[in-house]
Amino acid sequence: MSGEAGRAILIEGIEKAFGKTRILKGVCLNLREGEFLSLVGPSGCGKTTLLRIIAGLESADAGSVRIGGKDVTRLRAADRDIAMVFQNYALYPHLSVAQNLAVPLVMRRLSSLERVPLLRHLVPGHAQRRSAINAQVQQAAEMLRLGHLLHRRPAELSGGQRQRVALGRALVRQPSAFLMDEPLSNLDAELRAGTRREIVELHRRAGVTTIYVTHDQVEAMTMSDRVAVMMEGELLQLGTPREVYENPADLRVAGFLGSPRINTLPVCSAPDGIRLGALHLPLQAEVAPGAELTLGLRPEALHLAAEGLAVQIEHLEFLGAEVLLHARLAAPDARLTARLPIAVAAQLQRGDAVHLRADWSAALLFGADGARIASSASELCLNA
Amino acid sequence: MRDTAALAGPAPATRASRAIGEAAAAWVLCAPAGLALFALLLCPTAALLVLSFSDWELGAPELAWIGLGNYVELTTDPVFRIALRNTLIYVGVVMPASIGLGLGVALLVEGGSRLRATFRAIYFLPVVSLLVAMATAWQYLLHPTIGPVNRVLALLGISPINWLGSSDWVMVSLCMIGVWENLGFVVVLFMAGLTAIPRELYAAAELDGARSAMDRFRLVTWPLLGPTTLFVVTITAIRCLRVFDTVQALTRGGPNNASQVLLYAMYQEGFSYFRIGYSAAITVVFLAIVLLLMLVQTRILDRRVHYS
Numbered sequence: 001m002s003g004e005a006g007r008a009i010l011i012e013g014i015e016k017a018f019g020k021t022r023i024l025k026g027v028c029l030n031l032r033e034g035e036f037l038s039l040v041g042p043s044g045c046g047k048t049t050l051l052r053i054i055a056g057l058e059s060a061d062a063g064s065v066r067i068g069g070k071d072v073t074r075l076r077a078a079d080r081d082i083a084m085v086f087q088n089y090a091l092y093p094h095l096s097v098a099q100n101l102a103v104p105l106v107m108r109r110l111s112s113l114e115r116v117p118l119l120r121h122l123v124p125g126h127a128q129r130r131s132a133i134n135a136q137v138q139q140a141a142e143m144l145r146l147g148h149l150l151h152r153r154p155a156e157l158s159g160g161q162r163q164r165v166a167l168g169r170a171l172v173r174q175p176s177a178f179l180m181d182e183p184l185s186n187l188d189a190e191l192r193a194g195t196r197r198e199i200v201e202l203h204r205r206a207g208v209t210t211i212y213v214t215h216d217q218v219e220a221m222t223m224s225d226r227v228a229v230m231m232e233g234e235l236l237q238l239g240t241p242r243e244v245y246e247n248p249a250d251l252r253v254a255g256f257l258g259s260p261r262i263n264t265l266p267v268c269s270a271p272d273g274i275r276l277g278a279l280h281l282p283l284q285a286e287v288a289p290g291a292e293l294t295l296g297l298r299p300e301a302l303h304l305a306a307e308g309l310a311v312q313i314e315h316l317e318f319l320g321a322e323v324l325l326h327a328r329l330a331a332p333d334a335r336l337t338a339r340l341p342i343a344v345a346a347q348l349q350r351g352d353a354v355h356l357r358a359d360w361s362a363a364l365l366f367g368a369d370g371a372r373i374a375s376s377a378s379e380l381c382l383n384a
Numbered sequence: 385m386r387d388t389a390a391l392a393g394p395a396p397a398t399r400a401s402r403a404i405g406e407a408a409a410a411w412v413l414c415a416p417a418g419l420a421l422f423a424l425l426l427c428p429t430a431a432l433l434v435l436s437f438s439d440w441e442l443g444a445p446e447l448a449w450i451g452l453g454n455y456v457e458l459t460t461d462p463v464f465r466i467a468l469r470n471t472l473i474y475v476g477v478v479m480p481a482s483i484g485l486g487l488g489v490a491l492l493v494e495g496g497s498r499l500r501a502t503f504r505a506i507y508f509l510p511v512v513s514l515l516v517a518m519a520t521a522w523q524y525l526l527h528p529t530i531g532p533v534n535r536v537l538a539l540l541g542i543s544p545i546n547w548l549g550s551s552d553w554v555m556v557s558l559c560m561i562g563v564w565e566n567l568g569f570v571v572v573l574f575m576a577g578l579t580a581i582p583r584e585l586y587a588a589a590e591l592d593g594a595r596s597a598m599d600r601f602r603l604v605t606w607p608l609l610g611p612t613t614l615f616v617v618t619i620t621a622i623r624c625l626r627v628f629d630t631v632q633a634l635t636r637g638g639p640n641n642a643s644q645v646l647l648y649a650m651y652q653e654g655f656s657y658f659r660i661g662y663s664a665a666i667t668v669v670f671l672a673i674v675l676l677l678m679l680v681q682t683r684i685l686d687r688r689v690h691y692s
Contacts, residue, residue: 077591078591086584086587086588094608103592104591104592107592107599112599
């Protein structure tokens with residue numbers, strides 16, 4: 001199996017409202033063939049609804065879904081050639097693992113008469129079709145290390161094993177797209193990291209276009225080719241994990257991605273540049289003087305220095321290789337978090353007064369509406 | 385303090401006496417519930433069993449033990465044989481009919497988008513209403529001359545039927561009323577069972593290619609309703625076996641014993657003819673059938689419908 005299995009997906013202007021609540025406000029999204037795209041956002045942002053619309057389980061009020069160039073907006077889920085992995089796995093509890101894996105093939109390849117016990121043997125060619133299905137089930141089971149569990153029922157499996165059966169059921173008929181709805185959220189932390197790798201590996205092997213819904217930014221960042229950040233029914237940004245992290249288009253994106261959270265400080269534009277309270281920042285942006293702006297600084301963009309922003313240490317978090325320094329800025333009153341190498345921070349103590357120097361080339365500026373404003377660090381003041 | 389002392393003393397004798405004390409306490413604590421169980425449930429049943437081996441009649445100064453005499457008489461008693469046959473027919477007709485219809489109604493109501501609670505309440509009405517009172521309504525509906533049922537039939541050119549008065553039709557009428565009576569019960573139970581099926585399974589079934597409603601029913605609904613169905617079958621079977629009030633209110637076993645059923649025969653023997661011993665024997669037969677049903681349920685079917 002290789003890349004050609006996947007189809008491109010094009011989603012345009014999807015609108016959905018439940019009653020008066022607008023869940024999706026004109027979402028557009030395009031996926032290349034075989035791409036792995038994460039749909040990430042806080043709970044209630046509409047990402048699961050969007051996924052269900054793509055799957056055909058929910059109908060959109062407006063907009064279209066195209067898979068492999070074919071408009072499937074009006075097609076029902078069964079005809080879209082899509083497989084989905086559900087948050088709670090949605091395995092058939094009365095069927096064995098082998099039977100669960102076989103369902104998508106049985107439903108599609110065997111006539112309804114062939115699915116009736118006893119009667120099935122009367123249908124010509126049944127044995128052949130059945131053994132082809134069994135072979136494919138066997139293959140999928142081996143791919144997911146389920147071979148020894150084929151006769152068990154879902155209730156006799158661990159969470160991780162159920163997860164793999166759910167993946168197998170999606171994989172077994174080689175669909176043109178996979179949709180995954182928070183598939184790891186019911187697993188414990190250790191299992192989650194392992195399964196994450198496994199899913200990426202499976203995607204690489206099967207090459208099927210995948211949309212992966214998650215509220216976990218780590219999953220989104222580590223697994224995907226591209227990340228789509230959704231909030232309040234809108235797609236805020238679509239880009240590679242690195243792009244959305246380093247170059248967020250919106251304050252909400254910057255705030256959602258990254259742990260610990262990005263530091264934000266209220267600043268304003270003055271005729272001579274950007275000011276933080278009375279402090280003149282070495283930043284330049286094309287904004288009208290007097291505009292209220294927000295400055296975003298990632299914790300790793302702050303360094304300990306002899307001079308710079310004067311802060312008092314409130315709390316130190318030891319993380320092994322590094323230390324998170326939580327400090328309070330006196331004027332304007334604000335909290336800052338800095339990520340420091342352990343060697344630098346070894347001598348620090350709570351209550352110490354220190355200075356933090358910002359890496360201004362990594363500073364992000366946002367307008368009052370949260371939209372990103374292009375800025376650059378002014379050469380002369382880089383050392384300020 | 386005593387406990388600590390006991391723990392401190394490692395002597396086996398102390399430990400043994402402690403174990404005995406614990407066992408005694410357990411017996412004392414279980415006693416009230418155990419006694420109530422015996423006095424209220426097991427003793428009456430045992431008394432019934434014992435009485436069924438006697439010829440006791442209510443008010444008689446003494447009784448004689450006649451061994452299996454009552455049971456031997458049952459095998460030759462034509463009224464009992466009709467009663468047993470009618471009861472089995474009643475169960476055989478009313479149970480599948482009300483379960484089949486009930487499942488259909490429950491699927492329709494659950495599948496609809498609104499008025500679920502309203503439908504549930506309406507279908508449940510016969511269950512909560514007093515059957516003896518409702519029987520009056522049935523008596524009117526099925527009356528041979530003034531009954532609306534026959535009038536409608538007359539409009540269709542069908543000659544009037546003596547629903548409750550003819551021995552050909554009386555069991556048909558009782559079965560119809562039985563279905564009417566049990567339907568709501570079955571509907572409510574199936575609706576509860578249906579709401580417990582995870583919605584995601586239907587979504588998964590749809591994506592797996594289960595296009596028709598029948599496919600989804602076979603793949604998801606029916607297997608997942610298994611435990612509910614088993615419960616419904618057991619409960620409905622027992623409710624049908626216990627058919628009594630409609631017979632008592634509408635036909636009194638007539639005409640000519642054509643609507644005799646087990647419990648009505650038992651009632652007549654015990655409370656009209658005061659043959660307590662004989663009546664007890666009928667009750668024992670009734671209980672034996674119920675126990676057999678429960679045995680079938682727990683031993684055979686239970687394993688096939690629970691998946692965890």
